Amino acid sequence: MEVTEIAAKELRYQKHQPKDYKSENAIRWCPGCGDYAILTSLQKAMAELNIDPHMIAVISGIGCSSRLPYYMNTYGFHSIHGRAAAIATGVKVANPELSVWVATGDGDSLAIGGNHFIHAIRRNVDINILLFNNKIYGLTKGQYSPTSDRGFVSKSSPFGTVEEPFRPAELTFGARGTFFARAIDVDIKNQTEVMSEAAKHKGTSVVEVLQNCVIFNDGIHNKTSDRNWKADNTVILRHGEKMIFGKEENRGIVLDGWNLKAVTIGEHGYTIDDVLVHDATTRDNTLHMKLALMDIADGLPVALGVIRSVKELTYEKEYEKQIEEVQMMTPKRSFTEFLLNSSNIWEVK
């Protein structure tokens, strides 16, 4: 065998394929469920990043989304309702070398697990949270969720809800999140891209996936996911690029006083120079918040892509650093030696 052939073979051997992340378990989501595309995107992202499957841990809570670990040929833990972020925190702090993912939904992370969700984000522990947002409880067959819009009619709100929903981005920024991205389940390319970015980000990454529940909330994201409307109703944000969207790619986001505004380039005096350039890295999250909350109802496209990605200290690294610092100052010793050197010791001879 030629040397180059050996090298090429090794490269093939080392380079993981999406199939390397597929487990033998039969998938049990409903036909047509948005979760299939999320799974495919995740496997593609992992292959792109070429992470060894044994170095990956996927943790989930309860709900349709939380079945995902079973379908991954990695280490996986399908836990209890709402607790995935706390379990993942334990996993990551225990072994910071692992690539740790959380598969969760709007009920799992924003209702019963809300506390763990915000505190994981606040600590900025380096985990990647995939938040499947279908605005419904699917596994319990159709009750409204904390992201359901006011007035939403469901089995547990037959006359419509009388409460405001959480907006995941707002909650993430409120908890001082360092990374927030959004994608649509059907868009595998964009999803794979934001998942890769989430994995590369050091700190808690929240990826909100607008996911369709084909059985209990079909079409809830149609205005953004339907191919007829998608181009005009969404804008994909990329750091350093202009915020341009639309079928004709002639629309842009500009600043209008304190507010954002969608304009057509070449009309009403707006030129390409007026269109904002996306900066995902500013510590101040004011503009990120405005971008993340853009709403079709206000004549603005829904922002997709990486909206915020800011470098900050991560919890597990800082914890390790503290341990190293203490150990530098203290001589290495056994537990018995430690006891013998503590205060209040006396000897009986």
Place this chain on the structure above:
Amino acid sequence: MPTNPVVTDIKQVTIRFSGDSGDGMQLSGTLFSTLSAIFGNEIATFPDFPAEIRAPQGSLQGVSGFQVRIGAKDVYNSGDKTDVLVAMNPAALKVNASFLKRGSIVLFDTDSFQKRDLDKALFQTLDPFAELNLDYVQPIGVNITTLTKASLEDSGLENKEILRSKNMFALGIVCWLFNRPLEIADKLLEQKFSKKPLLVKANIKALTDGYNYGNNTDMTASTYRIEPIESTKGFYTDINGNTATAYGLIAASEKAGVDLFLGSYPITPATDILQELSKRKDFGVKALQMEDEIAGITSSIGASFAGCLAATSTSGPGLSLKSEALGLAVMTELPLVVIDVQRSGPSTGMPTKSEQSDLNQALYGRNGESPLVVMAAASPTDCFESAFEASKIALEHMTPVILLTDGYIANGSSAWRIPEMNDYPDIKPPYVQKKYKGNAKEWRPYFRDEETSVRYWGVPGTPEYMHRIGGLEKDHLTGVISSNPDNHQLMVNTRKAKIEKIADFIPEQQVTGDTDADTLIVGWGGTYGHLLEASLRLMANGKKVAYTHFRHINPLPRNTHELLKKYKKVIVAEQNDGQFAAYLNGRFQDLDNIHKYNRVEGQPFKVSTLIEEFTKIMEEK
């Protein structure tokens, strides 16, 4: 006042320092017990403080006490009644009046026994001793506040700080009463306030002046001399139960060669474990203060999944919140040590008071058939042994273990011989790559070791053993989600059998006392000291009594049934309404000899009451 000092040699004496929450009684008590231990006495302590951080000054509910029993030997508990009470205010006298022995000394601060102080403690007259009918004690009034002020006039301290040193002046008097060498106390103060040299100096001065005051005025008829003990050779320290628990976990992690992880949330009286382990970064301990009790246990479950010796520390209300996650640990068969430092319940109950009423919760407090290991520590130093053994069982048998301690032993301290870790057994977790004989491709997560029924531990990061676990029932062979009825029955049986097999790895139950005894007294957990002393005294009085104390509650030692059957009467004594007795009755339904003694007061047992009550039960036909 008597003038001829008599030095009395006695075996044991109980002293209680009592005052306002802010009077520094815990510090005086701790210093006195530590220096007594260093002097060579056996000690047992009982800090008894209110839940309020600062209740209204001088009020009855604000009284904070620290009781210490010292002796030449056989100090099994902190004592029923006191020989010496230090009362810094009238409220302290009133609250502790019923605990005073005949002839006991009451050292009180006359400066704080004025009309307004008496009013705050709801006295009707100006003579609190007469009002409480305390004609059988020796009151010794000293104007401690005035004398402390005079002592520290030139100390450079603010008036407020000077007043705070009253406790040291009082401690000085007590040190004189008991012939304690002041040099040890000085050293302890230097350690305690190492960053505040001015305070060290002032405290030592107040202490010394208090001592000299006692010496110069020959203020009492009796001073006590308690000789040092002849103990096993070695190095000693004094330790409380919470610290011993934390140390047991560290020792186990060192022995097993795995990192120690604690996920926790502050809760009285367990918080010290979190605080102690947070200090121990020199051993690489990862102690996380999480956002709630649930995150405390679930982060630990995550760390356990990732290969740590994982623990969580809590008290009763916290254990309630952890129930669902405990079930997850049972189902996923991950090692986990859960420490429940029990306190009075239900609900918030009496946070600073001790009880044994979480046993049912530990045994049964989960949905489904959810067996796990339950153990209980007997004394402050036994917390070390128990935490070590709990960790060993968790790691080697891949199971959650609940270790029950309680507020009494968690905060109480005794002298502890520093262990030689070579004498402790190895801890060998069943790592899949080491223990599983087949090849990696065929391995599935619920394959078990035939002898122990324990599943293998495949830790993330290990090549080739990727797998999925979770709270859903799994097929016993493939590890895939299964709701097959036969499989579920099999898994229920298997999980139960796995825990029962642990009985092969724990010692048989031992008995103290006569082989021909008619009555067996049974205890478990933190009541050990009181029950042992009561049993020994009954034996000394010629009663046919034996005593046995359980550390292992689930599974029980192999010989438990046989043992209990042998006696005419079995008296199960607990600080709950009969939970262990009911458990034994449920396990061994042929037993008809079980009697119960139960007190649920949030206070330690009293040996004298135990003796009376046990005698009554023994005399019943």
